[in-house]
Amino acid sequence: MRIAILGYGKMGRIIEQFATERGHEIVLKVNVDNTEDLTIANLKKADVAIDFSTPDSALSNIELCFDAGVPVVVGTTGWYGHLQTVKNRCVEGNNTLLYASNFSIGVNVFFFVNKVLAKIMNRYPQYEVQVEEIHHTQKLDSPSGTAMTIAEGILSELDRKDEWVNELIGSGEEFVVKPDQLLIESHRIEDVPGTHTVIYSSEVDDIEFKHKAHSRAGFALGAVLAAEWLEDKTGFYNITDMFDFSV
Numbered sequence: 001m002r003i004a005i006l007g008y009g010k011m012g013r014i015i016e017q018f019a020t021e022r023g024h025e026i027v028l029k030v031n032v033d034n035t036e037d038l039t040i041a042n043l044k045k046a047d048v049a050i051d052f053s054t055p056d057s058a059l060s061n062i063e064l065c066f067d068a069g070v071p072v073v074v075g076t077t078g079w080y081g082h083l084q085t086v087k088n089r090c091v092e093g094n095n096t097l098l099y100a101s102n103f104s105i106g107v108n109v110f111f112f113v114n115k116v117l118a119k120i121m122n123r124y125p126q127y128e129v130q131v132e133e134i135h136h137t138q139k140l141d142s143p144s145g146t147a148m149t150i151a152e153g154i155l156s157e158l159d160r161k162d163e164w165v166n167e168l169i170g171s172g173e174e175f176v177v178k179p180d181q182l183l184i185e186s187h188r189i190e191d192v193p194g195t196h197t198v199i200y201s202s203e204v205d206d207i208e209f210k211h212k213a214h215s216r217a218g219f220a221l222g223a224v225l226a227a228e229w230l231e232d233k234t235g236f237y238n239i240t241d242m243f244d245f246s247v
């Protein structure tokens with residue numbers, strides 16, 4: 001496949017490695033220094049685009065891919081306020097997009113088991129629950145997209161929580177969490193690729209359910225596999241459409 005990489009930063013470079021190893025050709029690489037290369041004509045040279053750019057640029061990059069008629073895999077986080085608009089453009093305009101807050105297989109297994117665990121915990125109201133995420137200090141968005149997906153999974157299954165709230169540790173902001181709110185604590189620590197933990201705490205014990213990425217390799221390989229999966233499809237997809245975790 002011919003691939004356009006939109007966002008040639010930490011993730012874009014690793015995606016290039018995996019894509020090349022798997023026999024694909026990179027026909028376009030865009031970062032903040034050469035955005036003038038991000039044109040419809042250049043995008044049309046690709047079979048698929050992969051966007052790992054910034055929360056502020058993701059939406060316009062997606063729309064340009066649609067205008068060029070190129071399917072796009074989106075790993076960028078922090079733009080999900082525009083999901084419904086993008087979904088509408090897919091449906092109405094026969095455009096193609098797959099997005100995921102996290103492309104690693106391990107996190108997608110985690111997402112599934114997290115919902116099962118939350119459903120079980122309805123029976124045990126003595127447990128308070130919270131989500132913790134730790135990422136490197138260059139991360140622009142908080143909470144992480146992965147933490148939002150985890151929180152939404154809990155909210156969909158656990159009756160005693162109605163909404164999530166986010167505390168960025170170290171921001172100095174005064175914080176009070178109401179009983180029906182699910183706290184997502186965000187920590188920023190040098191060089192951490194991504195650690196997510198769901199913690200159920202009672203007076204007598206804690207249950208901790210954790211995913212720890214050792215590097216960015218799992219995210220990058222997952223994005224290339226998603227591009228391969230998307231090649232012959234049309235429409236709006238989430239990475240969950242690629243997996244079957246039924247037991």
Ligand SMILES: NC(=O)C1=CN([C@@H]2O[C@H](COP(=O)(O)OP(=O)(O)OC[C@H]3O[C@@H](n4cnc5c(N)ncnc54)[C@H](O)[C@@H]3O)[C@@H](O)[C@H]2O)C=CC1
Pocket residue numbers: 006007008009010011012030031032033035038052053054055057061074075076077078100101102103104219
């Ligand atoms: N879904 C997933 O599995 C994962 C998602 N991410 C997300 O991917 C995004 C990128 O992460 P990193 O590579 O770590 O960040 P990074 O900061 O290393 O790379 C972002 C790149 O985007 C470029 N850029 C800025 N404006 C642009 C524009 N208008 N068009 C194209 N490129 C532009 C920057 O020059 C930079 O090279 C973040 O939103 C992050 O949260 C990161 C890892 C995994």
Ligand SMILES: O=C(O)C1=N[C@H](C(=O)O)C[C@H](O)C1
Pocket residue numbers: 077101102135139143144145146147193194195219
């Ligand atoms: O910015 C990152 O690095 C990551 N972002 C994604 C997120 O926001 O969840 C995925 C991964 O945790 C790394």
